[in-house]
Amino acid sequence: MNQSWTRHHILSLANFSEVEYDTVLQTASSFREVLSHGTKKVPPLQGQVVANLFFEPSTRTRSSFELSAKRLSADILNFTPGSSSLSKGETILDTAKTYLAMGADIMVIRHKQAGVPAAIAREMDRLQTGVSILNAGDGQHEHPSQALLDLFTICSFLDSDRPRLEVLKGKKIAIVGDILHSRVARSNIWSLSAAGVDLHLAGPPTLLPEYFADMGNVTLHWHLEPALQDADFVMTLRLQKERMTSNLLPSLREYHQRYGITRDRLKICHPDVGILHPGPVNRGVELSSDLMDDPRLSLISQQVTSGVAIRMALLYLLGTRK
Known part of the structure; x- marks a missing residue:
């Protein structure tokens, strides 16, 4: 399944090739097929150790990676910063080396500062450890596995038997919300481009700076309607409530009035439009509650299911490359 895979770390999607995207999508599709037949475990990573080093809280992503590693029969080490030696002065690199000494083969790393997974990857390479690093979200940089599961969800919606990059060519997709602070948006810009x-990117001017126009083949909108016009998919981003305290937004109510996705607003989209959200959703802010629960429009539950298949694929491709 992974003959074309040579990547040792997954830190960013900025330089992913079309072949790599399709390899990930096809591998995830194979695992989804296996899981759909009731198989709880497959043996590819038996004897390997996956360390989840989450220096920043994230219940969903961490649970998804943990379940994916278990499905592949890997042994799992979980790191919790609150009860760790970090509070006693240990550095992040020292923490990573501790898990290296415990036999970690793959480290899944999440951190609030951009660049931490890349720094650990450089150290592992310098020490010639053979350990692979998978970025599970770093600051305002990227979140590759979330963008890949979004890609897999959309491609599967268009062709469930053979999800691949080419089925998206020419489709219109709108990403709406807090683009400025979103690592999910950055990774999605690379994959969808x-x-x-x-x-099309849409959001308030304070949350959508003009420099995003330089990131890829994107069009920026500070009004919602042009972004939604004839859109095949709409991806909304979680609005963090602390943005109001930094004067980036007047109020959540006003944000919903101007940028919230409602059933009425979707009338100008493609008739078969699909709605995505990385979660957790602020109901009635980014998305009206009734849309979230509408199985004809919402792809949010499919995103969660896709997350396990995609993360199994990524761990498998890194783990069997050795």
């Missing part, structure tokens, strides 16, 4: 999508 690589697929040849007609990509």
